[in-house]
Amino acid sequence: xxxxxxxxxxxxxxxxLKVAAGAGIAAAGGIAMSKKARAATTxxxxxxxxxxxxxxxxxxxAYAKTKPDVTVNLLSSSLRxxxxxxxxxxxxxxxxxxxxxxxxxxxxxxxxxxLDNNPPDVDAYLKSGAWNKFTVDWFxxxxxxxxxxxxxxxxxxxxxxxxxxxxxxxAPPKDFGEIMAFAKKLTKFDATGKMTRSGISMRLSGQGSxxxxxxxxxxxxxxxxxxxxxxxxxxxxxFDNDAGRKALQFxxxxxxxxxxxxxxxxxxxxxxxxxxxxxxxxxxxxxGDIKKKNPSLDYGVVPIPRWDASGPVKGIIQPWGIYVNGRxxxxxxxxxxxxxxxxxxxxxxxxxxxxWVSARQGVDWGPLLKETPQFESFVKPPQDIVLFSxxxxxxxxxxxxxxxxxxxxxFIDPALNGNPAKVAEAIKSLxxxxxxxxxxxxxYGTA
Numbered sequence: 483x484x485x486x487x488x489x490x491x492x493x494x495x496x497x498x499l500k501v502a503a504g505a506g507i508a509a510a511g512g513i514a515m516s517k518k519a520r521a522a523t524t525x526x527x528x529x530x531x532x533x534x535x536x537x538x539x540x541x542x543x544a545y546a547k548t549k550p551d552v553t554v555n556l557l558s559s560s561l562r563x564x565x566x567x568x569x570x571x572x573x574x575x576x577x578x579x580x581x582x583x584x585x586x587x588x589x590x591x592x593x594x595x596x597l598d599n600n601p602p603d604v605d606a607y608l609k610s611g612a613w614n615k616f617t618v619d620w621f622x623x624x625x626x627x628x629x630x631x632x633x634x635x636x637x638x639x640x641x642x643x644x645x646x647x648x649x650x651x652x653a654p655p656k657d658f659g660e661i662m663a664f665a666k667k668l669t670k671f672d673a674t675g676k677m678t679r680s681g682i683s684m685r686l687s688g689q690g691s692x693x694x695x696x697x698x699x700x701x702x703x704x705x706x707x708x709x710x711x712x713x714x715x716x717x718x719x720x721f722d723n724d725a726g727r728k729a730l731q732f733x734x735x736x737x738x739x740x741x742x743x744x745x746x747x748x749x750x751x752x753x754x755x756x757x758x759x760x761x762x763x764x765x766x767x768x769x770g771d772i773k774k775k776n777p778s779l780d781y782g783v784v785p786i787p788r789w790d791a792s793g794p795v796k797g798i799i800q801p802w803g804i805y806v807n808g809r810x811x812x813x814x815x816x817x818x819x820x821x822x823x824x825x826x827x828x829x830x831x832x833x834x835x836x837x838w839v840s841a842r843q844g845v846d847w848g849p850l851l852k853e854t855p856q857f858e859s860f861v862k863p864p865q866d867i868v869l870f871s872x873x874x875x876x877x878x879x880x881x882x883x884x885x886x887x888x889x890x891x892x893f894i895d896p897a898l899n900g901n902p903a904k905v906a907e908a909i910k911s912l913x914x915x916x917x918x919x920x921x922x923x924x925x926y927g928t929a
Contacts, residue, residue, distance in 0.1 A: 522551040523815050528578040529556070530564030533767065537835045541828050545819060552815060562690055572596050572807060579810040580820060582632050584802055585620070585872060586879040591805075592628055593876060598808045599626035604817055612824070617841050620801045620874070628805070630824050631841035633832055635765045635800035637699055638859055639787065643780040645679075645760040657787050658703065658732065661761065665742035668760035681742035683749050683759035684733060687890045691882030695798075697889060699763045701729040702796045702870050703789040708881070708916065709873055716927020717873075717920050722913035728789075730892060731905050738899040745894060755779065766860040770837025773854075783856040785867055794868045801841055801871075833861070877923045884915050 527538055535558050542554040557578065559567065565587050571577035572591055591597045600608060605627050609618055617631050641654045649667040665681025672678050685696035698708060706725030709717045721729070736743045748758040751768045755775040762768070763786055772779050788795050804823065806816040822828070829840035834850055839860045847861045872878055888911070898904045920926035 523812055524553045524555060525580060525812055525816055525819055526555045526557065526578040528564060528568065528581040529558050530561035530583065531836075531838075532558040532560075533770070533836045534558070534582070534832070534838070537832050538823075540831060540835065541823050544828075545822050549815075549818075552819070554819075572809070575809040577807050577809070579807055579812045579816045580804060581807065582802060582804045584800065585874045586876075588629065588803055588805060589874050590876050591808075592623055596808045597628050597805055598813070599623075599628055600630075601817060604630065604821065607821055612842055612844060614843060616799075616869075617801050620871075621803060629803040630805075630820055631801050632804040632824065633802045633838040634841040635798070635802065636839060636860055636863065637763050637765055637798050638783050638785055640754055640762045640764060640768060641782050641784070642754070642757070642760045643782055645757075649760075654782060654784050655761075655787050657791060657793070658700075658789050661787060662732075662735065662740055662742065665736070665761065666740055669742045677741070677744045677747050679757075680744065680747050680749075680753070680759040682736065682761040683753045684736055684743050684763075686733075686737065686743065686745045686749065686893050688886075691879050691886055693886035693889050694882035696763065697729065697733070697885075698798065698870075699786055700732055701725060702798070703786065703793060704728040704732075705789065705793065707870065708885075709920075711873070712927050712929055714927055714929055716929075717875075717925050718928050719913040719916040719920075721916075722910050726909040726913070727902070727905050730898070730909055731902070733889075733893045734895075734898045734905065737893050738896065745890075754781075766833070766839045766857065767837035769854060769856050770835075773837075781856065783859050785859055785864060795864070795866060797863065797867045797869055799869045799871050802838075833857070875925070877919055877925070881916050881919045884919060885912050888912060888915070 529535065529538065535556055538554070538556050546552065565583070568577060568581060568583060568587065569590070573594065573596060588597070599605075608621060608627050608630060613631050617634075618627070621627050621629050621631060639654065645668055646652070646654075649664070651664055651667065655661045655664050661682065667681070668679070669677065669681035670679040685693050687693070694708070701707065701721055704725040706723060706729060707720040710720035711717055737745070747753070748756070751762070751764060751771045752775075753759040754762040754764075754768065755772045757776070757779070769783070772781070785795050785797055804820050806813055806820065810816055824842060826842060826845050829842035829845050830847075830850065832838055832840050847857070850861070851858055892898060892908050895908075898908060917926055
């Protein structure tokens with residue numbers, strides 16, 4: 483969820499947006515909330531998801547009907563740049579009034595006392611039943627709550643129905659064994675042996691922690707986890723084991739043994755939307771991307787399959803919050819705006835306009851599902867899914883990023899192909915990286 487990617491809603495994350503003077507990041511520009519020459523209150527909102535800009539604009543226009551003296555300025559950039567921008571601006575008091583960000587960055591601001599606890603009315607609103615207990619707990623630090631849920635990332639498996647029919651396959655794979663077997667039937671090569679269509683698009687390269695995040699889509703079904711929390715509140719790696727070796731072996735087989743994906747072919751949402759791959763593990767925003775790039779694509783969406791017939795179906799959930807800067811000079815207006823932003827009608831709009839799924843309960847998804855049934859497993863996930871999520875730790879991103887620096891080389895390392903001992907050695911090296919970060923943070927323990 484964190485890596486910079488291209489997204490839906492008519493905005494390409496890779497495309498340059500107009501640079502705001504003095505802001506240092508891309509800008510959607512000021513949105514006038516009234517016909518007055520100058521509004522009494524200006525709220526500055528920053529986001530690392532450019533595809534959310536039309537949504538914020540739409541909500542701001544609706545808000546103006548009740549609060550015409552408020553002006554909203556929107557600034558957006560790539561997610562990685564936004565994380566850096568916020569980390570530099572918030573401590574100096576020069577940042578936005580409102581921003582959305584993931585827990586790995588938010589926790590650093592919370593621990594540095596740069597974000598206030600929710601005011602009593604916002605705390606009551608969060609606990610009113612509008613969100614489930616898991617989400618409320620996610621935004622709880624000790625006895626206080628901080629921020630409000632805006633959206634959530636859930637990864638599912640996208641599969642191309644037309645390609646499956648062409649390969650004689652009538653349904654999506656039920657487990658990882660079938661994923662590989664199906665991928666072999668779905669992969670295509672030209673006369674020179676060059677891959678022209680991958681059977682499945684895996685995250686084989688890139689920047690930042692996203693590579694490790696996607697590795698977890700395989701690791702968790704295999705029975706492993708990146709971190710294990712002990713009874714004493716300490717942590718250690720949870721993948722220097724058979725599950726970790728299975729997950730890495732799957733990637734190595736995908737690239738080297740079974741050759742159903744290749745670092746040289748198109749990848750990710752673009753590849754799926756444009757018919758260059760048959761299967762993809764990704765979040766709901768891909769649906770919006772498909773609507774924009776290839777609306778006639780015949781595809782389905784199901785939960786990522788279980789590892790084998792005896793294993794559970796596992797799925798990641800990543801709440802994404804919206805926060806009021808603790809040093810904002812417009813706190814009351816900011817809190818009022820984000821309460822309005824998260825009302826049911828606006829929660830529906832964030833999914834309808836961007837593809838990102840709102841974390842809010844009590845939303846009527848009927849109109850959305852009638853138009854786009856592929857959203858069903860996102861907005862109404864099966865009850866038997868075992869969910870996993872990111873731990874809310876200030877050093878979590880560092881762990882994922884350091885592991886991500888090593889994984890791409892392992893996927894293509896010929897020494898790991900058909901060599902279980904080398905795979906085990908590689909996994910142990912990654913586990914050592916993980917545990918060393920924990921030790922440096924004073925958080926390592928096994929009991």
